Amino acid sequence: xxxxQTRGGFSTSLGFILAAAGSAIGxxxxxxxxxxxxxxxxxxxxxxxxLFSLTFGFAxxxxxxxxxxxxxxxxxxxxxxVDKRFKFIGVLxxxxxxxxxxxxCVIGGWVTKYAVTYATGGASQIREVGPNQFFGNFIxxxxxxxxxxxxxxxxxxxxxxxxxxxxxxxxxxxMMPILAVLIIGISVYSLTxxxxxxxxxxxxxxxxxxxxxxxxxDGITPSKFITVALDAMGQMFYSMxxxxxxxxxxxxxxxxxxxxxxxxxxxxxxxxxxxxxxxLIMIPTVYAFQGREGLSQAGPGLMFKALPxxxxxxxxxxxxxxxxxxxxxxxxxxxxxISLMETVASVFIDRFKMSRPKATGVTFICAVLIGVMVCxxxxxxxxxxxLPNGATGQQILDILDYISNSILMPIVAISTCxxxxxxxxxxxxxxxxxxxIGNKKFRREKLYVVMMKFIAPVLLFLxxxxxxxxxxxxx
Numbered sequence: 524x525x526x527x528q529t530r531g532g533f534s535t536s537l538g539f540i541l542a543a544a545g546s547a548i549g550x551x552x553x554x555x556x557x558x559x560x561x562x563x564x565x566x567x568x569x570x571x572x573x574l575f576s577l578t579f580g581f582a583x584x585x586x587x588x589x590x591x592x593x594x595x596x597x598x599x600x601x602x603x604x605v606d607k608r609f610k611f612i613g614v615l616x617x618x619x620x621x622x623x624x625x626x627x628c629v630i631g632g633w634v635t636k637y638a639v640t641y642a643t644g645g646a647s648q649i650r651e652v653g654p655n656q657f658f659g660n661f662i663x664x665x666x667x668x669x670x671x672x673x674x675x676x677x678x679x680x681x682x683x684x685x686x687x688x689x690x691x692x693x694x695x696x697x698m699m700p701i702l703a704v705l706i707i708g709i710s711v712y713s714l715t716x717x718x719x720x721x722x723x724x725x726x727x728x729x730x731x732x733x734x735x736x737x738x739x740x741d742g743i744t745p746s747k748f749i750t751v752a753l754d755a756m757g758q759m760f761y762s763m764x765x766x767x768x769x770x771x772x773x774x775x776x777x778x779x780x781x782x783x784x785x786x787x788x789x790x791x792x793x794x795x796x797x798x799x800x801x802x803l804i805m806i807p808t809v810y811a812f813q814g815r816e817g818l819s820q821a822g823p824g825l826m827f828k829a830l831p832x833x834x835x836x837x838x839x840x841x842x843x844x845x846x847x848x849x850x851x852x853x854x855x856x857x858x859x860x861i862s863l864m865e866t867v868a869s870v871f872i873d874r875f876k877m878s879r880p881k882a883t884g885v886t887f888i889c890a891v892l893i894g895v896m897v898c899x900x901x902x903x904x905x906x907x908x909x910l911p912n913g914a915t916g917q918q919i920l921d922i923l924d925y926i927s928n929s930i931l932m933p934i935v936a937i938s939t940c941x942x943x944x945x946x947x948x949x950x951x952x953x954x955x956x957x958x959x960i961g962n963k964k965f966r967r968e969k970l971y972v973v974m975m976k977f978i979a980p981v982l983l984f985l986x987x988x989x990x991x992x993x994x995x996x997x998x
Contacts, residue, residue: 524654530872539776539778539781540789540793542862543790544793544963545699545774547566548859556762557806559755559758559817563750564754567743570760571755576763578974579756579760580763586943587939588770588777589951589956591774591954592777598870616766616935618931619931621889622927623927624860624863626897626920627856629898632668636661638852639880646834647747653832665902669898676890679860702855714803718811730810731807731809731811734806734866766935805830809829809833830848869888901918912992929987944976949976953965
């Protein structure tokens with residue numbers, strides 16, 4: 524009884540769905556998805572992405588949530604309970620959020636800084652030096668990024684300390700509806716924009732919408748199609764919080780009478796919808812003000828440089844739009860960071876029998892040590908590394924991201940497929956799924972079995988190979 528009180532649980536299925544969806548909806552949806560969609564033929568990328576979500580993503584998410592609910596444990600111990608020989612997966616799955624959480628909070632600190640700047644009327648500071656210089660000055664400063672990193676992580680810790688139902692569930696029920704309203708409202712507004720540049724060329728957001736939604740098959744060769752498919756598959760894998768231990772942790776808090784299949788479907792819909800609406804904001808807006816050239820910026824460049832430059836051109840209205848946009852991004856970042864911190868804290872609670880406040884405190888201290896190093900990687904510890912995937916000019920943040928996302932996560936996912944598909948067999952998960960659906964049929968049971976035994980391991984191995992630039996000949 525004491526353990527149950529310490530771990531807690533979601534009081535409703537809706538709370539679980541919103542929390543899990545919030546975990547999946549993060550910065551990857553808001554800056555990486557739009558960039559890849561613009562780069563990879565718009566609608567073609569979107570169609571492939573949705574197809575992978577309904578098959579590949581569905582199988583992996585169902586597996587992780589079912590393992591969590593069946594074992595009632597954090598990932599560190601859950602895999603060992605499934606089969607003692609596979610305890611190593613739990614260790615690797617725990618290491619992933621340990622590495623991701625600190626640098627994610629550093630980026631969350633950047634978002635918090637921009638949200639506060641726009642909300643307090645400080646957009647003039649960005650205007651004075653220009654968006655590129657403002658961002659560069661901020662991340663290369665020695666103290667400011669660390670302060671904002673700590674502010675963002677403190678917000679995350681408050682929610683985690685409050686517990687699963689009183690903290691994570693309540694926060695998700697507040698933040699997710701606000702996030703939905705903001706992203707729909709800003710995306711609708713973005714479609715009304717048009718801009719005339721210094722050469723007298725007028726571009727509209729609706730023209731950018733066509734680039735985003737209509738499949739562009741010009742120059743699509745077999746090798747190009749494979750590249751688009753690999754991008755869509757990788758984005759889906761990372762976007763849905765798979766192989767991070769998060770879904771196992773949240774699954775362990777899930778009620779036994781909840782319908783897992785219905786929950787997974789709703790999480791997928793939330794995650795995909797937010798990614799699509801993020802594209803509706805980014806691509807039409809950037810195209811209207813900066814043309815196709817502006818769409819070539821990826822990652823932080825798109826969010827912290829291209830968009831602030833556009834908000835600047837909107838005048839006073841741009842300050843309002845900028846404040847709403849970065850508030851949206853802040854909520855998305857928080858829902859994901861909460862799930863990352865909770866996953867690590869749950870390990871301390873389960874393995875070392877710590878109280879929730881103490882487990883959260885230990886997680887906080889460990890993350891501070893790594894996060895400060897990440898911040899200093901842009902100034903006093905600055906260096907440029909070349910990674911095995913061919914990326915150059917990489918800092919500490921990029922290295923941590925590469926190790927966690929490109930190496931550990933595919934290994935965790937492939938090992939999970941071997942465990943469930945071939946060792947304990949798919950029935951282990953299928954039986955858990957059927958517990959919550961009553962007399963209804965598990966309609967995608969055959970698809971699930973085929974995905975876990977044959978297709979998913981192959982697709983995951985392809986993602987793993989991308990970490991070593993194996994497919995560079997396709998570009």
